[in-house]
Amino acid sequence: MSLLKINGLTQQFGGLTAVSDFSTEFQGNELMGLIGPNGAGKTTVFNIVSGFYKPTQGKILFEEKPINGLKPHRVTAMGIARTFQNIRLWHDMSLLDNILISQHYNLGYNLFDLFVRNRRYIENEKRMRNIAMQLLEQLDLVQFMDEKPKNLPYGIQRKIEIARALSVKPSLLLLDEPAAGLNSSDVQELIKLIGWIHKEFKISIWMIEHQMAVVMSLCSWIQVIDFGKTIAQGTPEQIQNNPAVIKAYLGDDQI
């Protein structure tokens, strides 16, 4: 059984074909990279998988169930979490609340329980708080628990965003340029963090990244797209020496 299977995915915006005939497959517990020059359609693929766009054509099966056309919150509840290129935390809420609200897929109580504050409400709130606290401890973020993300350094905010994505207990984590805007020491830490998450939580990670250091040291399989088309895929070594990839990134030698 494959974790995620994408078949012949095509997305058109008016006359522009952002993604054409994109296919990939995850068996589970792997770390894959999606790279390509600017405007290649990488984020569009992520947006389709997470439910923001309805693809023009193609099938997406997650754990054998079709997910194209589902609303983003449904997709997340099924087990695909993602982060964004520009950090999208709730900046005016405490870190703990940021993690807690992500438990919305599994509240376990309804409005009535909330208004009367019965046992079900109290127990579920406690359960969600425990999940959040456990996660914060695992990721060593407990000391920032009551801080607002906007007051924390950029590197920590990245880590919080990943922590928030992990709080929905995903089986597939999509990271959209996790290293964007980080300095080199933060990037080293991020590489360590992603590798650790991959091992510790035993989840598949799929990431878009421009910094080759990150992709080459983490990913076991890389897919390269340009103008919406897959131009190469393989192990990091194969990709590094692939002429089509070099051409896409550096251009033709003819002027």
Added chain:
Amino acid sequence: MKKFSVPALLAIIAAGTVIAAHFELIDLYVQTVIMFIGVNIILSSSFNIINGYMGEFACGHAGFMAVGAYVTSVLNIMFFTSSKSFGDPILSPELALWFFPVTMILGGIAAAFTGLLVAIPSFKTRDDYLAIITLAANFILVSLFINMDSVGGSRGLMGMKQIVFAMEDVAFIPWMLIWTFLFTFSTVFIIRRFVSSTYGKGIIAIHQDEIAAEIMSVNTNKMKLVAFMLSSGLAGIAGGLFAHILGYINPNSFNILKSTECLVMVYLGGMGSLSGSVIAAIIFTLLIEGLRFIIPAMDTLIHFIPLVPDTFHLSQVLKWVIIPLILVILMQFRPEGIMGNRELSDFFPKLKRYYEFK
């Protein structure tokens, strides 16, 4: 101990006022002002769900108030009084006392469903465009009641005093005061519980980043539906109380001016601050009632010193100059309102030792 301090304090305030009213220590006018404070607290704190916590700019709150007012009044008149348009009472008037909260809640439910008029467009519309929709909803609801002759049309609807008298026939105590206290306190408790739960914080997440909320498994459409329906439903309850306090309603008392009053209260108190809304509602009501005395006094003053011709008089319309002016001054000097988005316990952390409010 901490757990009971707030309910105990509120019970003492309510019981004290009711007893004072019963033994005529406070006159009817003061009682009415107290009841209006209650109505305004419901209005401002329920409006705060949308404008403060969810960060939308709605401006048609009075429309939902009108729905609540009319539904509750018509139900009560139909069931418990003999009137020209609705005929003899269906149930015995003594039962009015027991069914009053039921009809109030039915009015609230009706208003909550009219809230769908705004909630459904809000799925795809935001900001200025949603503001226009809410404005339109207010006009739709007001003109609906103007054109409904069976409920009095633009002449308004009367007969709610009879309900109050019917309740007082059962036991002669100030019932409306009791109901106002009861509904006001429950509203504040309901909103407090809602926004302090993980469920309710979903609407704050929508305010801060809707896309992030959607991706982190918050069902944004459902949350918007819940927020708008809760807000308009509570406004409907405020409307029902308002109708029975005054004993007379007119579609034009729920027009855009009433919505503006709600806006002023929310922005005066602070967006996303429940204690702010309560404080602002109290200040605002006292200010409005104060102007009733201040404007004639000013009028006498400017005629005492012969500054203006004798034919010129300051009228109560000046109220509608002063209230918007407060809004202008507020936006200039303290745009976040009295409390900002903080609560009373954030300003006075020591208070936390004495109470636990949830």
